[in-house]
Amino acid sequence: MHMEMESSLLSIETLVKKIKKEMFSNFDLYSFVSKSAYDTAWLAMIPNTQHCDHPMFRGCLDWVLRNQKEEGFWGESDSNGVPTIDSLPATLASMVALKKWNVGGTNIKKGLAFVHENAEMLLKEKQHCLPRWFAIVFPAMVELAQETGFDVADNLNGVLSHAFYKRQQILKIEELVDDYHYPPLLSYLEALSSTCDIDREFIASYLSEDGSLFQSPSATAQAFMVTGDDKCKDYLLSLVQRCPYGVPAMYPMDEGLIKLCMVNQMQKLGLAEYVNEEIEEILSEVYWTYEKHEAEMRNVNLNPQKIYKDSLAFRLLRMHGYKVTPWSFCWFVHHEDILTYIENNSGCFMSAMISVYRATDLMFSGEYELKEARSFSRKLLEKNMVPGCEEDNLVMIPNLQEVVEHELSLPWIARMDHLDHRFWIEANNVDALWVAKASFYRLSCLQNKNLMKLAVENYKFRQSIYQNELEELKRWSKERGLSDMGFGREKTTYCYFAVATSSTLPHDSVVRLLVAKSGILITVADDFFDMEGSIKELQCLTEAIQRWDGKGLIGHAKIIFDALDDLVSDTAKKHLHQQGSDITENLHDIWRETFASWMVEATWSSTGYMPSLHEYLDTGMTSIAAHTMVLPASCFLNPKLPNHKLKCCQYETITKLLMATTRLLNDIQSYEKEKLDGKTNLVLLHLNRSRQGEIEDSIAYANEILDEKKRELLKLALIDDLNDLPKPCKLLHLSCLKVFQMFFYSTNLFDSNTDLLHDIKKAIYIPPEYQIHKPLKPLLPLFPSTLEKKYSKTQSHLIRTFKYQSTRNFIGQHFTRTTSRVGYEKMVISPKFKLCFA
Incomplete structure (x- = not known):
């Protein structure tokens, strides 16, 4: 195992060097943006002004020749390699460009075969919810293909009529440029020539200073062919010079946004630790620009790209400790x-x-x-996830539904970083940048094999570390007698899973094991106080802890004391060896305080005493023992927690907030159980003091306090200069809050013996599922009889995805999907529901 880990680490180091060279050293930012076959084909159609029988941009024509997919289409595909409806206008435009210059006969035949065999199937799924851009562009490309001599309409009579009807409605209602539609109709100039009488002067009046028509290469190509304007020509020449091997769907692009997206991608894949310096350099540059132009950010250029960039910049800068204002991106909420x-x-x-x-x-x-x-964006995202909505974006951005469900189902504060990295590794190709005119932008580094290989190798390397540490922890728990107490909860694996997955620090073994061991001891001791020990036994154990002498203890009390004494002694020795100072007494005091709080609560329960809300919270903040796990471990971080911060009377505000928030999270989810056990908590106390109140009111009261304190803690954890606590210590506090959020978000997962088992397997044992998907050929329909036979014996099996987008509509009539935490799809026979796949 040791040799395997060394080999894996060497492979990771090699890949990191390659990634730094490819992505952060003298790179062309435009090389990271996906090429638009549709726009490149339109540039390929432009005749040379000197030799009209030759293309002006031969390189674009060559790109079209070289970039046809094996199945015969051009354009976008989903994460499984299955073409989206974007492929239809892109394929038709590419065929027209090749035919215009009498090249690529074989390519044209393959493209035509693709359209004949698959267009109807691709369109049938979306014929009643075609996006606006598609309804404008696709009919025009069909007409252009027909004029060029391609017989494509006859096969599409059944589904084409709806697209043409929707285009007719759009052209009837919308003006070429108005204040109500984005992007304006005029930005689709290449698709309007046959239906609208647009004079040259009108087109020229909307050219940007750079010579483009709404930064659209395809529309500008048509504008140049119509007007011959030199500004258009200069724009196109500049575009091809910058992007000689295929052009993007929008130009020029915001290079700052591309850099931000690269940073975002590295973080989501769990690779930020390898490029910290590069990330800080980019964010420092972004922040300088941010400060300089903050006053100009509001009410300027309302478009998806700008909102995307400003909100992404806000999140990344705030995550890295910069002081930024929300007004930089959400000013629109008051308009x-x-x-x-x-x-x-x-x-x-x-x-x-x-x-x-x-x-x-x-x-x-x-x-x-x-x-x-947050409320507005959530409402809009939920609205657009409804199957059959008028503006069905699922056809635009592959796997968008998967991303939205991931974001909306569980808040970031309750998600474990390690499992989040796995989601983005396995999602593959789901993170589009922003929607363009008739396509979408995507970082091509998503397709970078070295990057994805590094992400997978890094994840598996972490898993090998976690497996070794978990086995070590299990041995320790068993040797100390903690895993066989005969009562309460055995949570060795849960405790380790929580601390390992919440943090992005793969090599801090001492920190992880110390937090996990503390969590195990806290769970066992808390259960002893709650359900096993008599008041006399609890009093004896508490007194032994206070004098730190286990003489006279027997049974469970002795096991708990001896394990705790061993943990504290081992921790103090390691700290003395590594840091040169003795923290034994500091550790004793923290544990004394914790056991004393448990004793107080046990006394309340045995006597029926009802404390005040303030009195309860003062004790409950200590008894939840979050600080007992975090503070000793913080002494081993770099830079470490100063020794004097361990003293009970000198806890930092962030520590007090962690103690309060974790107590509230626990109380909100455990009040029913504690009521049955004769105990009290904040929810029950509030209910008792509200003469005519309902339990929902008390829960809302606790949640209101919780939300406010979480936001205060988040600010102290993220912003650099709000206190003198080292950043790693603050982030460990935040990780602890995330763990409690995960355990107690909507139910009490910590007390469940099964709910987290699959997440644990995915985090520690099961390698991530990732591969560069290649679509299968030929792309032909599966007949219903074949499909029924194929799935008749697999109703209860877990099925990852379907190979053909073309079969999804039929499948939807026979199956419903239930999505579990693990992201698989369970197929259950039901003719009543229609399945909607992302």
């Missing part, structure tokens, strides 16, 4: 007309709203505009 505009054009704002929603995870006290932005 009803803008909110209406975004709702009316929600298809183009989906990626932006996901980014806004993520940014609001980092809400501090008093930031009400973030609360409003």
Whole structure:
């Protein structure tokens, strides 16, 4: 095992060097943005002004020739390699470009075969919820293909009529440029020539200073062919010079946004630790720009790209300790007309709203505009996840539904970092940047094999560390007699899983094991006080802890004391050896305080005493013992917690907030159990003091306090100069809060023996499932009889995904999907529901 880990570490180091060279050293930012086959094909159609029988941009034509997919299509596909409806206009445009210059006969035949065999199936799924961009572009490309001599319409009579009807409605209702639709109709100029009489002067009046028509390469290509404007030509020449091997769907692009997305990608894959210096350099540059232009950020250029960038910048900067204001991106929440505009054009704002929603995870006290932005973005995301919505974005961004469900189902504060990294590794290709005119942007580093290989290797390397440490922890627990007490909860694995997955520090073995051992001891001792020990036994154990002498203890009390004494002694020795100071007495005091609080609560229960809310919380903050796990471990971080911060009377505000929030989280989910056990907690105390109150009111009261204290803690944990506590110590406090949120978010997972087992397996034992998917050929329909036969014996099996997008509509009539925490799909026969796949 040791040799395997060394080999894995060497492989990781090699990959890190490659990634740094590829992504952070003298790189071209445009190389990280996906190419648009549709826009490249339009540039390939432009004739040379000097030799009209030759293309102006031969490189674009060559790109079209070289970048046809094996199945015959051009354009986008989902994470399984299955073409999206974006592939239809892209394929038609590419075929037209090749035919115009009489090249690529084989490519054209394959493209035509793809359209004939698959267009109807791709369109049938979405014929009643076609996105606006598609309804504008696709009919025009069909007409253009027909004019070029391709017979594509006859096979599509059944599904094409709806697209043409929707285009007719759009052209009837919308003006070429208005204040209600994004992007405006004129940005689809290449698709309007046959239906609208647009004069050259009108087109020229909307050209940007750079010569483009709404930064759209395809629309500008058409504008140049119509007007011959030199500004358009200069724009196109500049574009091709910068992007000679295929052009993006929008140009120019915000290079700062590309850099932010690279940082975001490294963090989501769990790789930020390897490029910390590079990340800090990028964020420092972003922050300088942020400060310089903060006053200009509001009410300027309302578009998805800007909102996406500003909200992403806010989240990344705040996560890294910078002081930033929410107004940089959520100023729009106080403008009803803008909110209406975004709702009316929600298809183009989906990626932006996901980014806004993520940014609001980092809400501090008093930031009400973030609360409003969170509510608005969540409402819009939920609305667009409804199958059959008018602006169905599931066809635009592959696996968007999976991403939205991931974000909305469990808040960031309750998600474990390690498992989050796994989600993004396995999701593959789901994180589009922002919606463009007729496609979407995506970082091509998502397809970087070295990057994804590094993410997988790094995840598996962490798992090998976690497996070894968990086995060591199990041996310790068994040797100390803690795993065989015969009462209470045996939570060795749970405790280790929580501390290992909440943090992104893979090599801090001392810290993880110390927190986990403390958690095991706390669980066993707390259960002894709650359910096993008599008042006399508890009093004897508490007194032994106070004098730190276990003489006279027997049975369970002796086992607990001896294990605790061993843990404290071992911790103090390691600290003396590593840090050069003795913290034995500090550790004794923390544990004395904790045991004393348990004794107080046990006395309350035995006597029926009802403390005041203040009295209860003062004791309960200590008895939850979060600080008992975090503070000793913080002494081994780098930089470490100063010794004097261990003293009971000198706890930092962030520590007190952690103690309060973890107590409240526990109380909100455990009040029913504690009521049956004859104990009390904050929810029950509030209910008893509310003469005509309902339990829901008491829960709301506790949640209100909890939310406020969480936001205060988050601010202290993230912002660098609010206190003198070392950053790693503050982040360990935040990790502990995330653990308690995970255990007590909507139910009491800590007391369940089964709910977390699969997450534990995924975190520690099961390697991530990742591969570069290649679509299968040929892409043909599966007949119902074949499908029924294939799945008749697999109704209860867990099935990862389907190979063909074309079969999903049929499958939806026969199965419903239930999604578990592990992200698999269980198929259950039911003709009543329609399955909607992302």
